[in-house]
Structures are given as C-alpha cells and as structure tokens.
Amino acid sequence: MQDSPVFNYINSLSPIKPVKSVPISQTFNSLSFSSPPSVFTSPHVSCLKESRFLRRHNPLGTSKPKVPSEDVIKVHSSEETLADSTHAHHNSSKLEEENTGKGISVRDASIELSREHIKFSDELPQALKYNCGSPGFDPPPCGDEANSLLELPGEAATDVGYVQEGCKTDSVEVEVHLQEVCQMEPKSEGPDCYWDSLIPDALDMLIFNSPGDAEAFKGLMHKPLASSIRLNEFMSMLPHSTINNGRKMHIVDSDASGSAPEIEDHCSELMTATGTNQTQDNFANVALVTSNSNEKANDQLVSATHRTIRRRCLDFEMANVQRKNSDENSNTGSSTSESDERNVANEKQLLPAKRNGDLQRGILQGIGLHLNALAALKEYKGIQIEKLSSGRQLSLPSSTSLQISTSQEHQNLSLVPVSSERELDPSDNGVQPAEDCSQPSAYMAGEDFNQNSPKKKRRKSETPGETEGCKRCNCKKSKCLKLYCECFAAGVYCIEPCSCQDCFNKPIHEDTVLQTRKQIESRNPLAFAPKVIRNSDSVPEIGDDPNKTPASARHKRGCNCKKSSCLKKYCECYQGGVGCSISCRCEGCKNAFGRKDGSASVGIETDPEETEATDKGVTEKALQKTEIQNTEDHPDSATVATPLRLSRPLLPLPFSSKGKPPRSFVTTISGSALFASQKLGKPNPLWSQAKHFQTVPDEEIPDILQGDSSPITCIKTSSPNGKRISSPNCDLGSSPSRRGGRRLILQSIPSFPSLTPHP
DNA sequence: GAGTTTGAAACT
C-alpha cells in the first residue's frame, strides 16, 4: 500500500499523522525563539528545505519562468512527488517520515504551481531579489536561501513552538513553505513594502472576516502591484477561499483527497494576486486546510498556522488589527480607489490618528515596522509616502510613529523604565520580544531593500524628505556602541546599508548594546533623549509665524559651534532645524533658525529667512519646521495636512529636512496624541512599545510648558531612568548660565504633562 | 572617493 502513489499522496496530505509524531517535539524547542537551528536539527528537514529552496529558487529565481530546475523536475509530477514521499518514509523515522512526506507534498505542490502557473513566475520577476518582507522573516542574504532559513531564528523558533503545539509537522512544513514562498515572492521592492504593510490586514480580512471584507481586501489589492493583475482571478476565487466559520477557508471543504490540484491552483493564484508574505500565509492556511480531512486537525492547524504567522509577523499583526479596526469603524471594503488603498496602507504605517483606537494601533503598527525597515520602506516608497502622508495623514501620527520607533528602540535596548504616568500594558510581556521585531526588521531593511547604494551615496543623493529616516552610520572605531554612532544614538540597530565596521549594534549583540546603553545612560540620562525638543501643544508664540521656525523647538543642550557659525550641519541646532538658544555656547552664531543672542526664540521667528545664512536650504527647512509645528499644534486632527516632514515620520529620524536627520533629533509627540494613544488602553501586544512614549512626555512637558516667551519655565521631567531632567527651555530664559538654567526645576509638574500649555 | 573640517562624545 505504501508504495501506492495515491497512498503516499494521501499520507502526505494527512495532517493527523504528523501530529502524532512526538519525537519532533524534542527536535523543536517550543517557544525558543532564539534557536532556529533546532528546527533544522533534523538533517532530513534541512535537506528538504534546501532542496526546496533550490528548486524554487531556480525557477523563480530566473525572473522568467523557465524550465524547472532539476530538482523541480524531480518533484514535479504528483506521482513523482509521491514517490519522493515514499522514499522519505523509507529513509526516515516515522515522524520524520511524516514530516517529510508532508513537506514534500507541500513543496511539490508549490513547485507544481510555479511550474504550472508560469504566469506566476512572470509576475514575479524579482523573486530572487525579494526577500520575505515579513518582519518576522529574517532577511537572509539574498540568494542564500538555505542559509536564510537558518538565520531566521525568530521565525524558526516560532515555528518550532507551534510545532509542538500539535500540528507540528504541518506547521513546520507550512512555515517553511511560507518562507520559501516569501523568498519567491515577486514584487518590486517598493511594492513589497507596500504590500507587506497592506496585506496583513487584507489577509486578516480574508481569513477572519466576512466575505464583505474580502471585498475590501479586493480593493486593497487593486493597487500597485504588478501582481494585481491577478486580482481578478484571486477575487473570483475568494468565494471559495473565504473563510467559513471565521477561520477555515471553504477550500477546506473540498476534501483533502480530491482537491489538491484545485487548491494548488488557488494557492498559486492567491500568491500571484497578493504577492506577499501574507498571501503566502493564506496559502499556507489553504494548504493546511486542504491537506486536512479532519476537522479538528484543520482547526488546529489553521489556528496554529495563524498564530505562527502572527507571531512571526508582529508587525503585520499590528497592521492587521488596525486594518480590522478601520474596517469596522469606517469603511468596509469600500476602499477601491487606488489612492484610498494607498492611503490605507500608509495609514497603517503612519498611524492614522483619526480613528479611535486606531491611533494606538497605528502607532504600534508603525512601531511594528522597525525603524530601519521603515526607513528603508520609505526610501522605496519615496514620494508616494510623502504624498500620502501629506494628503491624508496626520502629521501627528507620523510624528508619533516616529517617536515611538525611536523610543521603542530605547526600550528594547535599554529597557528604560517607564515613567510612572504611563502604565505598561501587561500584554507587554506577552508581546514578542521587541527584538524579534526589530531584528528581523532591521535585517529586512537591509536585505529586503537590499540597496545597492552605500549609505554615503544615499545621503548625498537623498533629499531631505526621501531617505532621511533611515540612519546609516559609518563607524569604524566605535563599534557602533557609542553615541558617535548615529544609529546607536538614535536607538536603532545598524542595518545593512550602514558602512560600519566591527559593528556591535545589532540584534545579535543585544546584550552588549543594552549594557552599553545603560552605561551611557547612567552617565547621561538624556543621552538617548531627543536632542531637539519641540513644543507640540503649545500655543503659538508671539513670533510663531507659520513661515518661521518654531520658537518652541530648541536643542536640548545647545550647541558649541566655533567655526560653523551654526550655519552648517555641524551645528546640532541647525541640523535639528532649531534656533540657538541661551543654552548654546556657540560663537558667531548665525543660525538661520534663530540666533542665540538675538532674542533667542523670538529672534528666530522674527525672520529666520532674513538671516544672512539663509539659503534655500535653510529657508526650506524653516518652512518645513513650520509645517511640523503646525501639525504638532493640531496633532489630533486627523485631517491636518501632513507636512512633508511629517510624512517622514516613518523613518526613525524625524527631523532633518535635508540629508539625514541628526542623531537623536526627535520631534515630540503631541501630548494629546500621546494621551490618546495611552487611553486606548486596550492591551496591545505592541503596547510595550508605548513605553517608549515615556520619553516623549519628558520632552513634551518642557515643550508644553515652555513658552519661548516665558523664559523662566523650567520643568522637571523624569528621564527614562527616572532621573530628573530639566528642560532646555529653562535655559532659555533666565539663567545667564546656560547650564545653570537647566537646574531650575519645576517640581510640581505632573509626571504626565498636561496637554495644555503650562500657565 | 579621498581628504579635511567640525563639533559632539568620550576620556583624563
């Protein structure tokens, strides 16, 4: 019987057997996120994976569908597949056999798909290039798929964990398969990003929501991808694939034995249509469902799969959540126009402030995408994002997300204590380690976006709005563990685009990074705080002409320029787009945003543009700043047009209009926005990231309180470490001694700054 | 792309 191809085939499809396999549990360490290798402990599995990759890789790798590689050919026919399965059985333990069989079947199916659906391949010209965009997916070096798998600790771990849960074999296989698919995925880089952010939601809708949602999803899918061509097909397929009881796909109904081909087709279409990881996920789900004849098994598998996926793709999950929300709240599948869709996508990333409850999520979402990733994304999206953000996005959200990202890093790295005012959500703990997110993201950014151009080039070429978000350092001696390193200073891991040497600022060295960070913070609690403090909610000051630099914004410590006259980026004030203040010790200050001597803040506002130093860049900057400030003033209003800059928020670095933003220059989140986010209160898995906000308040308080006009306003703020910090603003005023000013502290200020300007 | 300038960060 076993020899019978049919039998084998069925076996391969049967979910039940795999589950039985107990031994596997040992192989796979459940919940051990750090040990992906464990997943691959089994040589057998590894082999399979590799082979798969090769197969897939080759066919897809070639931008155009070509004759399947040898491997592909081998597995190609179902019969052959069966044979393989059988073979596997013979060679491995039962458990492994099971796994193998399944894996093979899945794999085969995939292969067949690729083969049968050449069009698919066509649509995926960049398959090779594309590394799974999933946050959870560690971006393995392009081309080295086998390795990549191994390198994906988070994913693998996740998989493993789930495997143990019961659907082990299938889950694992599926996961693997997904990974493959991910790698295969076609999309252009830009679109990838887009889809990555977008699809998750879509997926959710597809899977969890009613068919109506499917429509929405459809609309979403429309957009930009080349693969969208397939949308119709996909959509037509939806009825079948739409979830039944909220979890299963109808496809499940088709019985395991009979519908393999159909499923495959669907899957292929699905993949084609979406061209995203999520799609893959769906695919996985479908595959799982299909393969299972047993209801329970199906449920388990599906749920397991979902969980796995979700875990892997925290970011996406966030997105999904948000998406769901948005669906519920506002539209439903109505998003048909491209612009809308894009907006939606952007919103996810940028954090739509408009929707209740979305804010937080949005923020989280933004967080979900690692800063690095975001930055990279931004680069790819380029203008698109800007447009979107400017048009619809709230400046606030952007800012928020940005800030969050930065803070997040902080948290991750330094475990900064949350300020009292902010309660951490219990869910925090439950949330996957930030690292997981950040890591993959970081890698992803590097790999996914795999940029050809070195950071330097980018920097030079990058326009203020285009790529500034992403920090790329060039450290050689600091190992990226000192503030010299922009990445480190910004609280982000270095990514591929960085040209640093001996870099320790990577997830791998988290401990080191964390430790170093703590050390630095112990020395200077504000070391990682934003260098520029902006007044978010403060009422426009006297000089706050829209066209002028925000008076409220000031550099935390002030600059110490001697030769640059504060007219170059050497000057942190200038770089941060703020005027110099009393805090500054600069000589010959000509800061276009405001000279320290001339009524510091007011002077700037009076006429920054008139400053001799004013050049186009400066003016532009000033304008941008103004925009920002305006936005900040109305952070909550969703409708506020987001200035270009705000759109940037996706990027880790909020500020610099030109070139890369200064290290830690961060825009302060508006208190209200922040508050709102806090209020959402719903335990959000990503809430932990919210912690990061804590830093915001610190900055914010001063901002709020500060009126440029009020020289004396000093605020006591709590640093992340709980140390007290004085706001730079204090300096402004009064005290002749810049540093002395800081020490003036307003002790009665609430930990959480009121949203309104301090009296 | 290499070299210089600059000022923050780090060190003493």
Next chain:
DNA sequence: CAGTTTCAAACTC
C-alpha cells in the same frame, strides 16, 4: 568642571 582626545558626520575638493 575644564581640557584633551577620539570619533564620525559634514563638508570640500
């Protein structure tokens, strides 16, 4: 806290 050194970004050629 001040002075010096180190460092990497910013800038120039």
